[in-house]
Amino acid sequence: MNNNNFATGLKCIICDKTYPPEHLYVCPSCGIQGILDVQYEYEKINSLITPEIISSRPLNHWRYREFLPISQSATLPQLHVGWTPVYDVPRLAKEVGVKKLFLKDDGRNPTNSFKDRASAVGVLKAIEFGFDTVAAASTGNAASSLAGLAASIGLQSYIFVPQRAPEPKVTQLLIFGATVLRVKGSYENAFDLCWEACEKFRWYNRSSGTNPYLVEGKKTAGHEIAEQFTGTGGTLNGGKMPNWVVVSVGDGCTVGGVGKGLQEMKLAGLIDRVPRLLGVQAEGAQPILEAFYSETDLVPSETNTLADSIAVGTPRNWRRAIQQIKLSIGEMIAVSDEEIFDAMRTTARLGGVFGEPAGVTGVAGAKKAVERGIIKPNETVLSVITGNGLKDIQTAMKAAGKEMSIEPNLRSLEDVIPKQSHVVV
Numbered sequence: 001m002n003n004n005n006f007a008t009g010l011k012c013i014i015c016d017k018t019y020p021p022e023h024l025y026v027c028p029s030c031g032i033q034g035i036l037d038v039q040y041e042y043e044k045i046n047s048l049i050t051p052e053i054i055s056s057r058p059l060n061h062w063r064y065r066e067f068l069p070i071s072q073s074a075t076l077p078q079l080h081v082g083w084t085p086v087y088d089v090p091r092l093a094k095e096v097g098v099k100k101l102f103l104k105d106d107g108r109n110p111t112n113s114f115k116d117r118a119s120a121v122g123v124l125k126a127i128e129f130g131f132d133t134v135a136a137a138s139t140g141n142a143a144s145s146l147a148g149l150a151a152s153i154g155l156q157s158y159i160f161v162p163q164r165a166p167e168p169k170v171t172q173l174l175i176f177g178a179t180v181l182r183v184k185g186s187y188e189n190a191f192d193l194c195w196e197a198c199e200k201f202r203w204y205n206r207s208s209g210t211n212p213y214l215v216e217g218k219k220t221a222g223h224e225i226a227e228q229f230t231g232t233g234g235t236l237n238g239g240k241m242p243n244w245v246v247v248s249v250g251d252g253c254t255v256g257g258v259g260k261g262l263q264e265m266k267l268a269g270l271i272d273r274v275p276r277l278l279g280v281q282a283e284g285a286q287p288i289l290e291a292f293y294s295e296t297d298l299v300p301s302e303t304n305t306l307a308d309s310i311a312v313g314t315p316r317n318w319r320r321a322i323q324q325i326k327l328s329i330g331e332m333i334a335v336s337d338e339e340i341f342d343a344m345r346t347t348a349r350l351g352g353v354f355g356e357p358a359g360v361t362g363v364a365g366a367k368k369a370v371e372r373g374i375i376k377p378n379e380t381v382l383s384v385i386t387g388n389g390l391k392d393i394q395t396a397m398k399a400a401g402k403e404m405s406i407e408p409n410l411r412s413l414e415d416v417i418p419k420q421s422h423v424v425v
């Protein structure tokens with residue numbers, strides 16, 4: 001055991017070269033494309049954990065800590081990360097066109113997005129490597145999540161946001177005490193500047209596209225899905241895994257992490273089958289989908305979508321995303337902003353969950369995949385809601401429609417409500 005954890009090395013996903021699990025962002029030979037994948041002593045982990053041991057632990061994402069690259073004796077952040085609820089939503093299932101649909105609401109994390117799973121691991125690695133400051137370039141959620149987790153554990157944070165980051169997300173950064181730098185330019189410009197600043201000022205770079213440890217935190221959603229469906233007491237879907245797990249895709253870390261987490265649960269013998277992954281991009285930013293189907297290297301694209309969290313034209317983690325989707329015999333699909341708006345309404349009205357645009361992109365993708373015959377009507381689907389709807393009020397209001405304005409009397413009310421609901425007493 002290395003550093004009091006089960007990680008054995010960092011393996012480049014291009015050249016397969018392995019490095020010790022120390023402070024390193026990308027493969028020194030392959031450069032920025034050389035994403036590193038954390039390797040573990042799986043035999044040892046698998047001999048140590050059983051469903052009973054896991055089920056005796058607190059209900060949060062540290063319950064799978066042997067699978068995380070953190071010191072097994074680290075002081076954990078207090079904020080509650082993970083173990084987000086899964087809902088069975090029959091009326092939304094009907095709308096999407098499948099037998100059964102489940103939503104896993106990751107908007108319930110401490111800063112209201114899936115990114116908290118990664119940031120929680122990130123701040124522990126920063127402390128372990130002796131940093132007192134963390135930094136990130138982000139379209140929003142990665143940053144607000146880092147700022148929140150850093151505040152909870154006493155680290156300083158510097159955040160580089162692109163020009164178009166929505167105000168509510170920037171507000172979240174400021175209230176957590178982050179130093180916020182709005183970079184006059186694109187996400188890519190912000191990313192590059194953050195990278196240079198981290199080198200120069202010795203800050204720990206949280207950008208999960210390139211930091212190998214961050215994406216490991218995202219695996220816990222895969223671990224949880226396995227346990228919530230099939231573990232001790234897992235009764236959803238009759239104790240069987242869903243046929244599909246649907247995830248929205250920007251940089252590619254989320255789908256890559258969820259996929260790796262599910263594979264680990266299979267390797268540990270805790271599930272017998274990994275669901276097929278459906279990776280969903282916005283039509284206005286779909287470079288990973290294009291690389292997936294053309295079997296070529298990624299070509300950076302323009303971005304034109306209101307789903308700001310997945311508006312990524314130069315994704316860093318596309319190889320890992322494609323690898324995991326292929327490993328699961330999965331598929332990819334792209335949806336329009338109109339379809340995303342529609343999913344915002346239907347997910348809220350038929351499922352009771354308010355997701356941000358990228359948060360419900362999976363639901364829109366599932367519906368389209370049924371129409372295209374990729375998902376069959378008799379299959380079961382879990383869609384991860386990756387961020388809460390209040391994260392981006394401006395866009396939510398476009399989807400929600402307008403309220404009615406009335407005088408403070410019943411006549412005025414009767415004029416606007418449907419006639420059939422008038423009950424005469």
Ligand SMILES: *Cc1c(COP(=O)(O)O)cnc(C)c1O
Pocket residue numbers: 113114115141142248249250251252253254255309310312356358359386387
């Ligand atoms: C970051 C994010 C995604 C996509 O994750 P990637 O790792 O960039 O693919 C999806 N939804 C929300 C709400 C996000 O914040």
